Amino acid sequence: MKSDDHLVRTVMLSLKVNSEVYTRLKEVEEEYKQILEDAIDYGLRNNIKSFTRLKAGIYRQERARHPSLPSHYIYTACEDASARLKSFMRRKKEGKTYTDKPELRNVTVHLDDHLWRFSLGEVRIATRKGWVSLKPFFTKLFWKYYNKGWALASESSFKLCKGNVVKLYPVFKKPLPKPYDVKGFIPVDLNEDNVSLLLDGKPLLVETSVKKITLGYAYKRKRISEGRSTKDRDVKRALKSLKERFKKLDIRRKLAKLIVTEALREGKGIVLEDLPKNTPEKMVQDIKDKQLRDRIYKSAFASLKNAIVEKAKEFGVPVLLVNPAYTSSVCPIHECKIIYPPDGSSAPRVGMCEKGREEWHRDVVALYNLLKKAGYVSPMPLGSKESHDPLTVRLGEWLRAKSLHLTLNVNRMMGMTV
Numbered sequence: 001m002k003s004d005d006h007l008v009r010t011v012m013l014s015l016k017v018n019s020e021v022y023t024r025l026k027e028v029e030e031e032y033k034q035i036l037e038d039a040i041d042y043g044l045r046n047n048i049k050s051f052t053r054l055k056a057g058i059y060r061q062e063r064a065r066h067p068s069l070p071s072h073y074i075y076t077a078c079e080d081a082s083a084r085l086k087s088f089m090r091r092k093k094e095g096k097t098y099t100d101k102p103e104l105r106n107v108t109v110h111l112d113d114h115l116w117r118f119s120l121g122e123v124r125i126a127t128r129k130g131w132v133s134l135k136p137f138f139t140k141l142f143w144k145y146y147n148k149g150w151a152l153a154s155e156s157s158f159k160l161c162k163g164n165v166v167k168l169y170p171v172f173k174k175p176l177p178k179p180y181d182v183k184g185f186i187p188v189d190l191n192e193d194n195v196s197l198l199l200d201g202k203p204l205l206v207e208t209s210v211k212k213i214t215l216g217y218a219y220k221r222k223r224i225s226e227g228r229s230t231k232d233r234d235v236k237r238a239l240k241s242l243k244e245r246f247k248k249l250d251i252r253r254k255l256a257k258l259i260v261t262e263a264l265r266e267g268k269g270i271v272l273e274d275l276p277k278n279t280p281e282k283m284v285q286d287i288k289d290k291q292l293r294d295r296i297y298k299s300a301f302a303s304l305k306n307a308i309v310e311k312a313k314e315f316g317v318p319v320l321l322v323n324p325a326y327t328s329s330v331c332p333i334h335e336c337k338i339i340y341p342p343d344g345s346s347a348p349r350v351g352m353c354e355k356g357r358e359e360w361h362r363d364v365v366a367l368y369n370l371l372k373k374a375g376y377v378s379p380m381p382l383g384s385k386e387s388h389d390p391l392t393v394r395l396g397e398w399l400r401a402k403s404l405h406l407t408l409n410v411n412r413m414m415g416m417t418v
């Protein structure tokens, strides 16, 4: 969930209830699903997606159909339907829908402040016959938000699972800090297998191996499902155990945190390329499979950019998005073309300036050009090794680190080539 002026985090509490409570929540769930379906059908028929208009259109009829259900479930179902319709219509425009209406596979019953009550000793949920009481069991994550200045939001939702288990999703909110005045910018350039940035003014490549990891998993998936149906239970289980999504999510969350931490330490903002919606030109052309290209683009560029932007918001670090045109093809000093050797040569990412004949690493060029686009000119590494052979930190070296510059300092002290 997103909101513009607040940070929002949803946690999950798994609560065991007796069969009477379960049955009463089941009744709510069934009626809620019917209302949700009606609201979606109504929205599609009349080309409506706003909450207010959906509610105006179906409230009277649903009230008559579900006389003993607390009326606020009609409101929350309309909100739910509105969000689903908006996302469905957006995807339809992009040609990404495969059905003629939104699928209702994952239904959680949405609650507003009239439909649930929370205290540390008891959670109550409104049903057809008054409130039911659930005994809460709290997770570590719940306490982390509860004790660290986050406020519990008035909305929540629940879902019913096997074995009389209710999954409750409380939402925490916190106002966003105001972005501070910056003393310059840290440029960050996203690539398929690394992220480059200027740390204390020095270029650094941080390995993410996103492309490598994606290709590796694609190969594994292919081997598991070759000649078998992906609906097969064993195949499903084997595919699930790959944890590709989790691994990439872990990389991007941690890297976003490390980059934002450095910006805070230097009192700077972050300047990033504003990426196009679809695969940018700078993505290598060697992946022919379109689905695979999209997958790499999403995890190496789009999702990582979003992760950095979100993390920066959380800490009040200003982010500047700039036009990505020519960021790695023009020399930041001489403003002429940099000629790169063709793909497949021994160092395709190191090019030479047409005018000054100095050598540049593609990902380092981008950094100085990003800074220029942000309106800052910094000392350029003219003729030094770091312009074409920057320090590199490997995935294993930073993934568990507390900070990027500490990792570098430790490595320097130990006399290692990072």
Ligand SMILES: [Zn+2]
Residues within 6 Å of the ligand: 331, 332, 333, 334, 335, 336, 353, 354, 355, 356, 357, 358
């Ligand atoms: Zn040059």
